[in-house]
Structure formats: structure tokens, C-alpha cells
Amino acid sequence: MGEKQRTRVRRVPKRAVYEREVIEAILDEALVSHVGTIDEGGYPVVIPTLHARVGEWLYIHGSAASRTLREAERAEICLTATLLDGLVLARSAFHHSVNYRSVVVFGRAERIEASKDKRGALQAFTEKLVPGRWGDARLPSEQELRGTAVLRVRLDEASAKVRTGGPVEEEADYELPVWAGTIGLRIAAGPPEPDDRLLPGVERPDYVTNLVHARA
Amino acid sequence: MGEKQRTRVRRVPKRAVYEREVIEAILDEALVSHVGTIDEGGYPVVIPTLHARVGEWLYIHGSAASRTLREAERAEICLTATLLDGLVLARSAFHHSVNYRSVVVFGRAERIEASKDKRGALQAFTEKLVPGRWGDARLPSEQELRGTAVLRVRLDEASAKVRTGGPVEEEADYELPVWAGTIGLRIAAGPPEPDDRLLPGVERPDYVTNLVHARA
Numbered sequence: 001m002g003e004k005q006r007t008r009v010r011r012v013p014k015r016a017v018y019e020r021e022v023i024e025a026i027l028d029e030a031l032v033s034h035v036g037t038i039d040e041g042g043y044p045v046v047i048p049t050l051h052a053r054v055g056e057w058l059y060i061h062g063s064a065a066s067r068t069l070r071e072a073e074r075a076e077i078c079l080t081a082t083l084l085d086g087l088v089l090a091r092s093a094f095h096h097s098v099n100y101r102s103v104v105v106f107g108r109a110e111r112i113e114a115s116k117d118k119r120g121a122l123q124a125f126t127e128k129l130v131p132g133r134w135g136d137a138r139l140p141s142e143q144e145l146r147g148t149a150v151l152r153v154r155l156d157e158a159s160a161k162v163r164t165g166g167p168v169e170e171e172a173d174y175e176l177p178v179w180a181g182t183i184g185l186r187i188a189a190g191p192p193e194p195d196d197r198l199l200p201g202v203e204r205p206d207y208v209t210n211l212v213h214a215r216a
Numbered sequence: 217m218g219e220k221q222r223t224r225v226r227r228v229p230k231r232a233v234y235e236r237e238v239i240e241a242i243l244d245e246a247l248v249s250h251v252g253t254i255d256e257g258g259y260p261v262v263i264p265t266l267h268a269r270v271g272e273w274l275y276i277h278g279s280a281a282s283r284t285l286r287e288a289e290r291a292e293i294c295l296t297a298t299l300l301d302g303l304v305l306a307r308s309a310f311h312h313s314v315n316y317r318s319v320v321v322f323g324r325a326e327r328i329e330a331s332k333d334k335r336g337a338l339q340a341f342t343e344k345l346v347p348g349r350w351g352d353a354r355l356p357s358e359q360e361l362r363g364t365a366v367l368r369v370r371l372d373e374a375s376a377k378v379r380t381g382g383p384v385e386e387e388a389d390y391e392l393p394v395w396a397g398t399i400g401l402r403i404a405a406g407p408p409e410p411d412d413r414l415l416p417g418v419e420r421p422d423y424v425t426n427l428v429h430a431r432a
Contacts, residue, residue, distance in 0.1 A: 006257065006259065031300060031314070034296055035262070036250075036261065036262035036294075038254060038258075038260050043294065044260050045294050046252035046294045047296065048296060078260045087427075089345075092356070093349075093354065093356055094338070094356045096345055096353070098248070104262065104263070122309055122310070123309075129303055129314070130312075133312070137312070138309065138310075138389055166409070167411055177417075178353060178354065178418065179352070179410070180411040180414060183428060184406035185406070188404035189401055190401070190402065191400075192398070192399050193399075195397045195398075196382065197396075199390075199391070199392075201393075205395050208395065
């Protein structure tokens with residue numbers, strides 16, 4: 001199978017999206033993605049990870065001792081990020097569904113070696129988790145950078161799949177007296193809980209309060 | 217690599233959990249999981265899917281024409297479900313993290329053929345999305361069951377990984393005047409939106425209202 005070929009969405013192609021800005025927006029909104037590799041025994045392995053996009057590059061990172069990252073470096077990987085947007089209740093059990101936005105990225109992962117580049121990646125991860133955080137936190141030491149493996153994949157082979165809207169039924173089922181509709185889902189943030197060992201007098205930064213408000 | 221061997225969590229083994237009830241609770245709470253297969257070209261492919269657990273079996277389903285399900289039937293798969301529970305803000309950029317609960321299941325998928333068994337699986341999927349829904353919806357026809365592929369994997373090789381609590385810092389960093397703590401995350405439900413073609417007089421069932429309240 002050709003390398004571009006596999007990026008074509010085959011099931012329900014009407015849900016496929018190949019526009020770069022849609023793909024990037026989904027990757028940027030999703031905090032967690034799932035990376036598929038093939039282990040030494042030839043079996044697929046799927047591990048959850050954080051990812052961060054910088055331009056046309058998608059970064060993942062972990063301990064320098066991580067088995068998954070070592071396997072990811074040897075071969076092609078598949079990284080998939082999914083946002084669950086809602087439950088879709090159809091009149092028929094068969095047509096129940098979910099609204100979602102997902103991106104599948106294929107590519108060969110390359111390891112980042114230079115401290116400067118690793119630091120840039122860690123900045124992207126930190127700012128993605130909590131925008132505004134990088135300037136406040138103690139920056140990584142050379143030793144911490146050495147202990148971190150950072151891989152990147154170019155967003156060459158990526159596709160999105162998006163389902164929106166209400167249920168799609170068999171025409172006859174629209175006459176059934178069964179409630180049907182959608183229930184939106186989103187990730188909400190709870191109140192910030194300060195660390196037990198927070199120094200007295202350290203106030204909660206605005207970017208933490210803003211993050212919680214944005215997800216209230 | 218032995219089949220049981222791969223289920224052992226290698227990175228940060230203190231976060232590993234092998235108790236069956238923990239594994240089942242995570243699988244039951246997660247609506248979406250990610251299934252890893254190997255495609256015809258030998259590359260890993262990761263696709264988001266809904267899953268439902270019935271006892272020691274984990275079910276996935278899709279169109280009978282689904283490429284992923286066909287590939288899943290040929291070989292061993294890996295199914296991973298992840299719940300994102302919070303953001304962990306450390307004083308050091310390096311120790312930023314997330315709280316999460318994830319399960320990784322390895323196994324050979326087998327196809328369900330009998331209509332009765334397929335119907336049971338669809339019941340599990342429907343009840344998982346919206347508890348109480350199966351008794352209200354129009355039940356699947358024989359034709360719909362034929363058009364649905366259902367696979368199951370036995371929960372023999374499964375492990376969980378769980379991170380909870382606040383940041384873990386280098387000892388010296390606890391003296392830094394930097395705010396640190398956690399921000400809990402959860403999936404929240406919005407107000408139910410009735411379908412445009414809902415028949416007049418059809419009221420919203422209590423199980424829909426209850427689901428939204430439970431996720432308010």
C-alpha cells in the first residue's frame with residue numbers, strides 16, 4: 001500500500017477532512033493522543049501520550065528510557081487524537097452514534113538531539129498544557145534535557161474525520177414516538193488545588209484562573 | 217517477547233495497576249478507546265472506536281465493510297482507553313504532568329457471528345452510551361445486524377496505569393516562589409438538543425435528564 005494511499009479515509013468518506021487548518025485545530029485542542037508502534041514481537045502497541053504541534057511538526061516526548069519512544073524511533077508510527085463532542089441518540093438503536101473530531105497522522109519519527117531544540121519542544125508542551133506557564137516555571141536543566149527523549153513527525157500524511165449534527169435515521173423511523181437528539185460533551189476544569197507545600201504568599205497566577213474559567 | 221511479558225508496565229512501574237476491578241472500572245468509564253492494528257503494508261494504524269465490556273469480554277464494532285475491523289480480525293490487536301483526570305503544575309517545567317487512568321489490552325480479536333450475540337453486543341454499546349436507552353429505541357433488524365461487524369477480545373492481557381496527586385519536584389524546587397498544584401478535568405454534558413424532526417408531544421426521557429445531571 002502506498003504511503004499516501006493509507007491516509008485516505010475509507011469508511012464513511014463524507015466525514016473525511018484533509019484541510020490542514022482543520023487537522024491542526026484538532027491536534028491543538030486535543031491534549032492526549034494515542035501512538036501506535038510495533039513491538040519487538042511484531043505486535044501493535046498503543047500508548048497514550050501528550051503531543052504538541054509546532055508549525056508542520058508534531059512532537060511527542062517521554063523518558064529517554066521509554067520503550068515506546070525507542071520503538072517509535074525505529075519505524076513508522078501512527079498518532080491518533082480524538083475529541084469526543086457529543087452523544088447522538090437515534091430513534092433506532094442501530095443508528096446511535098457519537099459526534100467527534102479525530103486526526104490520524106502517519107509518519108517516521110525522528111529524534112531531536114540538540115538541547116536548544118529539546119528545550120523548544122518542552123516549551124511547546126508546557127504552554128500547551130497551561131498557556132502562559134513557561135515564563136513562570138523553573139526552566140529545564142541540561143541534565144533534565146538529557147533525560148528526555150523528544151521525537152517529531154512531520155505532518156505530511158494526516159487526515160481528519162469529523163461527525164457533527166443529529167441522528168440520521170431510516171426514513172420510516174422518523175415516525176416513531178421516540179425521543180431523539182444530541183447531548184454535547186466537553187472537557188471541563190474544576191477549581192485549582194494548590195500544592196500542599198506551596199510557599200506562603202504565592203498567589204495563583206491569572207493564567208490558571210483563566211484556564212479554569214475558559215473550561216467552566 | 218512472551219505474551220504475558222508485554223503486559224508488564226515498564227516505565228514508572230509504581231503507576232502500574234493489575235487489579236481486575238480497576239481495569240474494568242476504567243474501561244467502563246471511558247467511552248472512546250483507540251485500537252491498534254497492523255495494516256497490509258506492515259505499518260501500525262490507530263483508530264478511535266467505541267467499546268463495551270460484558271464480563272471478561274471487551275467488544276468493538278463497526279461496519280461490516282470496515283478495514284480496521286477486517287485487519288483486527290486477522291491478528292493480535294492492542295486496545296487502549298485513557299481518562300484524562302487533571303493537569304499537574306509543577307514549579308519546574310520538566311515535572312509538569314497530567315493525572316490520568318489508562319488501560320492497555322492485548323489480545324486476538326474474534327468475530328461474533330450469531331445474531332443473538334450481535335444483538336447482545338449492540339445492547340451493551342447502546343446502554344453504555346446512554347443507560348436506559350435500549351428499552352426505548354427501535355431494536356436492530358436482521359439486516360442491520362448483518363451489516364454490523366462485532367469483534368471481541370478476552371480481558372486476559374490487560375494492565376492499567378494511573379497517576380494521581382500533585383506535582384513531584386526536585387527537593388530544591390519546593391523553595392521556589394512559583395504557584396504549583398492541580399486542576400481537575402472531567403467530561404461535562406451540555407443541555408440535550410432535541411432532533412429537528414422529533415414528533416410533537418414526545419417528551420425527553422428521565423434517563424437523558426439524569427445523564428446530563430450526572431455530568432453537570
